[in-house]
Amino acid sequence: MALAFVLVLLGISTPLYSQDANDPFETMNRRVHGVNIALDKSIVRPVSFAYVGNVNDGLRQMINNFAENLSVPGDIVNNVLQGEFQSGLQNTGKFLINSTLGFAGLGTPAEDLGIGGDESDFGATLHRWGVGEGFYVELPLFGPSTSRDATGKLVDWVLNPLAPLIEPPVNYYTTSSTIAKAMDMRVAYAGAIDSVLYDSIDSYSQSKLIYLQTRRFSLGGRDEGVYDDPYEDLYGTE
Numbered sequence: 001m002a003l004a005f006v007l008v009l010l011g012i013s014t015p016l017y018s019q020d021a022n023d024p025f026e027t028m029n030r031r032v033h034g035v036n037i038a039l040d041k042s043i044v045r046p047v048s049f050a051y052v053g054n055v056n057d058g059l060r061q062m063i064n065n066f067a068e069n070l071s072v073p074g075d076i077v078n079n080v081l082q083g084e085f086q087s088g089l090q091n092t093g094k095f096l097i098n099s100t101l102g103f104a105g106l107g108t109p110a111e112d113l114g115i116g117g118d119e120s121d122f123g124a125t126l127h128r129w130g131v132g133e134g135f136y137v138e139l140p141l142f143g144p145s146t147s148r149d150a151t152g153k154l155v156d157w158v159l160n161p162l163a164p165l166i167e168p169p170v171n172y173y174t175t176s177s178t179i180a181k182a183m184d185m186r187v188a189y190a191g192a193i194d195s196v197l198y199d200s201i202d203s204y205s206q207s208k209l210i211y212l213q214t215r216r217f218s219l220g221g222r223d224e225g226v227y228d229d230p231y232e233d234l235y236g237t238e
Contacts, residue, residue, distance in 0.1 A: 021212055022135045029138040033204045036143055037197055045190075048183035060184050062106040067177040069098050069105025071119075073161040078120035082128045087117030122159065123152025127219050136208060144211035 023029065052060070072095040079088035094117065097110040110116060126148050127133075134147030142153070157163075162174075186193065200206040 021208060022133070023208070024135055025137065029136065029208075030204050032138045032140055033207070035140065036138065037203065039141065040197065044183075044186060045194075048186040049190075051180065051183045052187040060180070063177050064181045064184055065098075065102070065108050066105045067174075067181040069095065069102070070162060070174055070177070072098075074156050074159070075117065075120050077159055077161060078122055078125045078156075079117060081122075081125045082120065084118065084120070087120075090115060090117035121149075121152050122155040123149035124219060126152055133216075136212065138204075138208075144207050146212075146215070149215065 072091050076088050076091045076095070079085070079091060093115050094110040097113070097115060098105045098108055101107070101109045123146075131148055137145050137147055137150055139145050139150060139153075145153070196206050196210065197203050
């Protein structure tokens with residue numbers, strides 16, 4: 001949920017696009033939103049502050065780097081599926097360098113060398129393929145999303161190239177690092193997040209609006225009906 005909160009935060013300063021939202025399940029979404037706020041107030045927020053307050057900055061940064069490195073293979077898959085081959089090659093180099101010279105991603109020598117491609121996900125890939133945004137949905141723990149992005153999260157998990165290679169107990173460390181990174185982000189943006197969740201007249205509508213405008217902005221602010229052929233540059237247009 002903390003990762004979704006950060007998306008909400010980043011949307012505060014982005015230009016406004018269409019505020020229209022397809023929200024046919026608003027009643028159910030509001031119930032899930034209420035549960036998410038209760039979980040944040042009773043567990044996520046206090047545990048996140050306890051984590052940040054008791055773990056030094058250097059160690060937390062290494063954990064964040066480790067978690068970030070684990071997400072790069074998924075970026076590579078989506079780069080390729082979107083036809084962004086240069087970014088895919090850059091991310092491949094970044095992953096190999098950070099996984100070796102960076103000691104399993106604890107360090108970031110690739111970034112120091114200026115090597116790194118774009119982050120991506122399968123929700124963005126579906127958008128690139130012309131799949132519409134779908135309906136708005138609030139997911140338990142993960143927060144604001146759409147039917148397209150929720151599907152993307154599931155596919156990203158299934159297509160993760162590292163998943164078959166990571167077995168217990170190593171997978172416990174990978175999961176823990178991802179959670180730790182989310183907690184660190186929850187604290188880093190606590191002011192803006194708390195403002196949206198606890199100070200808004202209608203936190204559900206506020207978080208929905210900000211998430212949607214953030215996501216649309218990150219995808220280029222294009223109309224949902226426009227199909228962008230990812231392989232157009234390979235063969236040109238007539």
